[in-house]
Amino acid sequence: MAKSIDRNLNLSGLGTASGGEYRSVNIDGVGKVEGDLSCENFRVNGVATIRGSIRAAHLEVKGKMSAEGGIHAPDIQLDGDVSVYGRMTADEIHVEGLLKLRGDCEAEQFTSRGGFTINGMLNADRIDIQLYGRCRVKEIGGENIEIKKSERSLWSKLFQWLIPVFDPHLTTGLIEGDDIQLEGTKAAIVRGSRIFIGPGCIIDRAEYRTELIVHPDAKVNHRIKG
Template identity: 70%
Template structure:
């Protein structure tokens, strides 16, 4: 569509609109979009329900959003509580908050400062996860994979006791990459070239090619070099 003919979509307060091809989409308040949504930019400050898929060059979400389809974007920045019932394919993903994803997640760069659950696989060239909450994913694959535990304050300990989702750990079936450093991770198998298993990890089997370092406060049942 000709860029000059594309409309803007602005919802303020309480509002709803049909899906379609827009130049920019801005929701301030509580909004609902019926159908697939295509735009150059998407910005949410509030609560939104998208009854379809989203394809946008820039996605900025602050608040709570539910997407009933897939999400495609070169740049997706999330702050809040996000639910995606499809899959996500983005160049760069930045998460601060909670993400529930029912499909696979593919990205060049995945940065998380919160918690997430993914029914599918997480694949990214660079993965950087700081554990502020519970993270669960079927499998993880990437070139550089870093999982670290956050500094635990009195408030975080209280939240962990009251709400289990704030328990800062990662649970997954398999992790495969080139350079891997893990903390607070539970996994069946970890495969890679250079692997560091840090404190709080419980790993059933590690398969490494060049280097393996295991912290005293970690448990690895099998270590295989090959």
């Protein structure tokens, strides 16, 4: 029989707690947790520092959080400024804001509406990225990959002028998938079956099996069918 965890961790205002196993973890305000966390539901509304890893069924952050270990949760919702010093694994990851990830990112569905830096690989069956800021990742792999520039408002154009991080583009070494649609992307290699390279792209080498379409406002140095 599985062990039942009855205790909850609730930090409101300014507080510090120890890691461990909980049913739910709620941080409202400014909170720090010393050690690894395991829970069903993890929620931050404010500023949180986790000195360890997080394992949860559902994880939601609204605000700012840093985690010194990795994060494993089937459902991850990030809205704000999040730094993770390990790897992140999930069924579904949704990012709004800024994500800084030191390790790999693995999911079935990865959605981004902001900017990110992933020092490792981004691997997901479905990748949907709208570029609201600068995005950088070592490599991207998936089945369906779509990277598009966002429809920017007057406010975002102002932010781009004030803060260069809001200049929307993605930089990576390799993009590999089946169906690939790109805008605003700089990559050394793009490899796939059907590839559309849209405006604002600079690609050194495009390797395709079935179809390659290149927009007039894109640059591709080498086109190879194989």
